[in-house]
Amino acid sequence: MKAIQITTPGKIDVVTLPTPTPLDHEVLLRITYVGFCGSDLNTFLGKNQMALMPVIPGHEIGAIIEKTGPKVPSFLQPGMTVTVNPYTNCGKCASCRNGRVNACEHNETLGVQRNGAMKEYITIPWEKVIPASRIPTRDCALIEPMSVGFHAVSRAQVTDNDIVMVIGCGMVGMGAMIRSALRGATVIAVDLDDYKLGLAKEMGATYTINSHTENVHQRVEQITNGLGVDVVIEAVGSPSTYIMAVDEVGFTGRVVCIGYSKSDVSFHTKLFVQKELDIRGSRNALPSDFRAVIHYLEQQRHSIEPFISQVVKPEDAFEAMKQWVDNPGKFFRILVKFN
Numbered sequence: 397m398k399a400i401q402i403t404t405p406g407k408i409d410v411v412t413l414p415t416p417t418p419l420d421h422e423v424l425l426r427i428t429y430v431g432f433c434g435s436d437l438n439t440f441l442g443k444n445q446m447a448l449m450p451v452i453p454g455h456e457i458g459a460i461i462e463k464t465g466p467k468v469p470s471f472l473q474p475g476m477t478v479t480v481n482p483y484t485n486c487g488k489c490a491s492c493r494n495g496r497v498n499a500c501e502h503n504e505t506l507g508v509q510r511n512g513a514m515k516e517y518i519t520i521p522w523e524k525v526i527p528a529s530r531i532p533t534r535d536c537a538l539i540e541p542m543s544v545g546f547h548a549v550s551r552a553q554v555t556d557n558d559i560v561m562v563i564g565c566g567m568v569g570m571g572a573m574i575r576s577a578l579r580g581a582t583v584i585a586v587d588l589d590d591y592k593l594g595l596a597k598e599m600g601a602t603y604t605i606n607s608h609t610e611n612v613h614q615r616v617e618q619i620t621n622g623l624g625v626d627v628v629i630e631a632v633g634s635p636s637t638y639i640m641a642v643d644e645v646g647f648t649g650r651v652v653c654i655g656y657s658k659s660d661v662s663f664h665t666k667l668f669v670q671k672e673l674d675i676r677g678s679r680n681a682l683p684s685d686f687r688a689v690i691h692y693l694e695q696q697r698h699s700i701e702p703f704i705s706q707v708v709k710p711e712d713a714f715e716a717m718k719q720w721v722d723n724p725g726k727f728f729r730i731l732v733k734f735n
Contacts, residue, residue: 400514402447403449406440422464423461423525424517426459426461426462432453448511459480460477479539485497498680531690538567542692545570547681562628574600575688582602633656639661649673706731
């Protein structure tokens, strides 16, 4: 079978591998679409310290069940459209014991710490297979990144009384905006790119702020009558956006951090205490977040066509990644189409 492999930083090859056979508790999936995400881009650039190298990337999956092992429950049947929960959980660490398996201390994500799904077939434990029969397989490849944003909104305990500022209008940030708006919150989208801010408006943001051309603090003061926002969801991962989050959240507000900053961040910690802030991390997603995204996509509230920047064949993946490197702000998702 055909597979895509990041062999060394800056190099992608199409390789041939044997087609796997499912074990008793596994499902064989025929892959149709897989998304390149930010972690794949960082692996390609040699900046992802967590990544196995060489690695088959890919954990944003749209697939069809090809075959099931003899001990797979009968609700999973060949021909079903599915996506995949791409994280592992050990069942023994503190996170797992507390029921927050998305934050397992020993998690290995497909395409990062272990080989991923950018190949024609993959075997997956049946527990990680998520049916999505009413969604096209192409769109299933958007479920995982959106679920990460949905999970951050749950971590923030967003309600319809809240003003929520989402910093970063990538796929994960869009997921956070959509979920916040679905919960009835007033959403402020912050980004450097006017196109992405326009799309954020279409997806439910009430206000947009271009942090390159506008004074973020002044705009937040105007929108909130000087109170600051109730919730900030940081979906960029830079020192400046982390500091912005703490500065712009109101007293007794909640800050939820999704992005990983690649360098140290210096805070005036006085604000943590003075504002009595709740500062929370948000990692990956829970099965309930996947289900919420599937429900949202089934309702077809918005067109998701703008989220799909390119669909390419495996042989064109290298060129597509080079284009993303050259224009990082212009891409949401590059999907690789198999079969």
